[in-house]
Amino acid sequence: MKGTILVVDDQESIREMLKTILQSDYAVREADGGAALEKAFASEQPDLILLDVKLPDANGLDLLPAI
Numbered sequence: 001m002k003g004t005i006l007v008v009d010d011q012e013s014i015r016e017m018l019k020t021i022l023q024s025d026y027a028v029r030e031a032d033g034g035a036a037l038e039k040a041f042a043s044e045q046p047d048l049i050l051l052d053v054k055l056p057d058a059n060g061l062d063l064l065p066a067i
Contacts, residue, residue, distance in 0.1 A: 002027045006046040008037045010056050018050060034058025041067065 007018045008031045019028045029046060031037045034057045037049075049067060053060040 003047040004029060004044070006031060006037070006040055006049045008033075008049060008055070008060070009052040010054075011052075014052075034060075034063055037063060038066065 002025065004027045005022055006029045007015050007022075009015050009018075010032050012032070015030045015032070019030065022028050029040055031040045033055045037051070037058075040046075041049075051060045051063065051067075
């Protein structure tokens with residue numbers, strides 16, 4: 001079974017680049033902001049989260065305690 005990585009970044013190009021690089025070895029999920037992260041994290045918890053610090057609706061550092 002592949003490990004799951006959740007990529008959280010507001011820039012679609014960054015998410016797509018990371019997905020392209022990682023998808024051969026990992027199941028990659030994406031979120032474009034803090035609200036999307038909370039929704040994605042509530043369903044199936046990933047093995048790893050790549051989290052942008054500057055999101056349009058949240059500061060990534062402020063989201064760490066919830067993760």
